Amino acid sequence: MSANSSFRVPMTKTPDIEAELVVLGAGPGGYTAAFRAADLGKKVVLVERAPVLGGVCLNVGCIPSKALLHAAKVVSETREMASAGLGFTPPSIDLAKLRGWKDGIVGRLTSGLSALAKQRKVTVVTGTARFVSAREIEVDRDGARSRISFEHAIIAAGSEPAKLPFIPHDDPRVLDSTGALDLADVPKRLLVIGGGIIGLEMATVYHALGSRVSVVELMDQIIPGADRDIVAPLMKHIKARYEQIHLDTKVSKVEPGSAGLTVAFEGAHTHTDTFDRILVAVGRVPNGRQLSLDAAGVAIDAQGYIPVDRQMRTNIPHIFAIGDIVGQPMLAHKAVHEGKIAAEVAAGRTSTFDARVIPSVAYTDPEVAWVGLTENEAKDKAIAYGKGSFPWAASGRALSLGRDEGLTKVLFDPETHRILGCGIVGPNAGDLIAEAALAIEMGADATDIASTIHPHPTLSETFAQSAEMFEGTITDLMPKQSQRR
Numbered sequence: 412m413s414a415n416s417s418f419r420v421p422m423t424k425t426p427d428i429e430a431e432l433v434v435l436g437a438g439p440g441g442y443t444a445a446f447r448a449a450d451l452g453k454k455v456v457l458v459e460r461a462p463v464l465g466g467v468c469l470n471v472g473c474i475p476s477k478a479l480l481h482a483a484k485v486v487s488e489t490r491e492m493a494s495a496g497l498g499f500t501p502p503s504i505d506l507a508k509l510r511g512w513k514d515g516i517v518g519r520l521t522s523g524l525s526a527l528a529k530q531r532k533v534t535v536v537t538g539t540a541r542f543v544s545a546r547e548i549e550v551d552r553d554g555a556r557s558r559i560s561f562e563h564a565i566i567a568a569g570s571e572p573a574k575l576p577f578i579p580h581d582d583p584r585v586l587d588s589t590g591a592l593d594l595a596d597v598p599k600r601l602l603v604i605g606g607g608i609i610g611l612e613m614a615t616v617y618h619a620l621g622s623r624v625s626v627v628e629l630m631d632q633i634i635p636g637a638d639r640d641i642v643a644p645l646m647k648h649i650k651a652r653y654e655q656i657h658l659d660t661k662v663s664k665v666e667p668g669s670a671g672l673t674v675a676f677e678g679a680h681t682h683t684d685t686f687d688r689i690l691v692a693v694g695r696v697p698n699g700r701q702l703s704l705d706a707a708g709v710a711i712d713a714q715g716y717i718p719v720d721r722q723m724r725t726n727i728p729h730i731f732a733i734g735d736i737v738g739q740p741m742l743a744h745k746a747v748h749e750g751k752i753a754a755e756v757a758a759g760r761t762s763t764f765d766a767r768v769i770p771s772v773a774y775t776d777p778e779v780a781w782v783g784l785t786e787n788e789a790k791d792k793a794i795a796y797g798k799g800s801f802p803w804a805a806s807g808r809a810l811s812l813g814r815d816e817g818l819t820k821v822l823f824d825p826e827t828h829r830i831l832g833c834g835i836v837g838p839n840a841g842d843l844i845a846e847a848a849l850a851i852e853m854g855a856d857a858t859d860i861a862s863t864i865h866p867h868p869t870l871s872e873t874f875a876q877s878a879e880m881f882e883g884t885i886t887d888l889m890p891k892q893s894q895r896r
């Protein structure tokens with residue numbers, strides 16, 4: 412069998428390829444599973460409908476958005492340094508070049524993946540797969556069909572943007588995350604529907620490029636999964652810069668016209684307004700219904716998710732599922748972790764999903780990150796907690812970045828003083844949260860964290876300082892007499 416990175420299989424009815432393991436979908440979860448299984452000695456076939464590996468994350472998600480967010484950061488930092496006496500002329504924006512730079516970054520990563528697949532002798536088949544039985548899939552590539560039989564399968568077919576019934580999604584002025592990352596132009600007025608992670612990250616990019624941005628969010632706060640105090644500095648930052656932010660509001664109608672898309676809002680801000688472009692970012696739906704799972708007997712729930720056990724097995728024991736298709740949170744790092752478990756179990760190991768926590772990050776400006784227990788969740792579930800918070804206004808490093816609005820908040824078990832959760836808002840919060848995730852996995856307590864010598868001056872000190880706030884040993888701030896220990 413060829414180990415080519417792209418492989419066109421002949422059209423016959425008997426299996427064209429016999430795989431020990433077939434992986435459906437080559438996003439971060441799928442390619443990780445395929446590579447791990449190959450490293451454990453399995454003969455692996457990786458099926459992907461797109462012509463390149465990497466899935467949504469590498470091609471039209473995490474990576475291109477982070478490239479554009481970096482560009483946005485450079486633009487906004489040059490503006491913000493005016494108050495420090497550094498003046499820059501406004502940037503000239505060559506959209507074609509910016510797009511090319513972003514695509515170049517994606518291309519480097521996806522070609523690296525193809526090389527890794529080749530080195531591991533993973534056979535990559537390009538085409539759209541569906542199950543024909545519990546032991547065979549059919550792959551369609553431009554009408555040419557081929558069959559792959561398997562001993563084990565891992566379904567890693569991901570998710571796609573959710574659509575709203577009253578929105579003319581066919582109108583080219585209505586974008587989803589993929590369209591927004593294409594960067595066709597910079598609209599004068601952009602409406603972002605959904606104040607979640609995708610909506611706010613793309614709002615950050617388009618605002619920096621010159622769009623007047625409005626955001627409409629159904630709930631009473633942006634990023635509803637995070638605590639309000641952690642989101643507040645981001646809300647303040649964007650409120651001062653964006654045209655409008657409507658909370659507790661939904662869009663009830665969108666009418667395309669020659670002057671733009673006229674949008675009817677209902678709720679806390681009932682009115683109509685006209686925009687040049689709309690980005691719809693109201694969540695993602697799993698691709699579970701696109702795979703003829705019934706032919707394999709794989710169960711699927713009402714929302715299209717595939718239920719799995721802690722070894723990532725579906726109800727059919729030799730078929731596994733991982734990533735967005737098995738449920739929330741839809742995050743690449745969760746899919747990667749699950750992919751390794753599924754591959755190891757398929758290869759005969761006894762691995763189990765036993766991660767305590769999965770961190771979440773919005774790469775906005777400022778970044779918002781949280782892991783483990785949130786205060787909202789603690790209150791909802793009546794979980795006892797204590798907390799230590801450290802405002803970045805008292806951090807020398809934050810001040811030297813010209814950013815004092817950040818906050819690090821750590822929740823602890825009031826009895827054992829073990830860390831339960833952490834929320835961070837501020838530049839680089841997404842990198843800083845990893846230390847809290849490690850502390851939770853290791854069962855660290857407040858003294859462990861406070862006594863770990865953190866480099867000075869860094870933003871990472873705020874994590875230890877939050878533990879000192881909880882313990883009452885802080886010297887960088889003046890706690891109340893009753894809180895000193």
Ligand code: NAD
Pocket residue numbers: 473575604605606607608609610612627628629630633634635660661662692693694695740741742771772773774
């Ligand atoms: P999301 O769930 O993060 O946010 C969607 C938002 O839309 C929510 O706040 C919701 O209340 C709101 N909403 C829903 N219906 C609405 C309506 N009719 N009108 C107005 N608001 C409405 O979803 P997303 O931002 O689309 O992202 C999809 C998935 O991708 C998420 O699971 C997210 O975690 C993941 N993702 C992660 C990252 C990252 O890790 N940085 C980046 C992008 C996407």
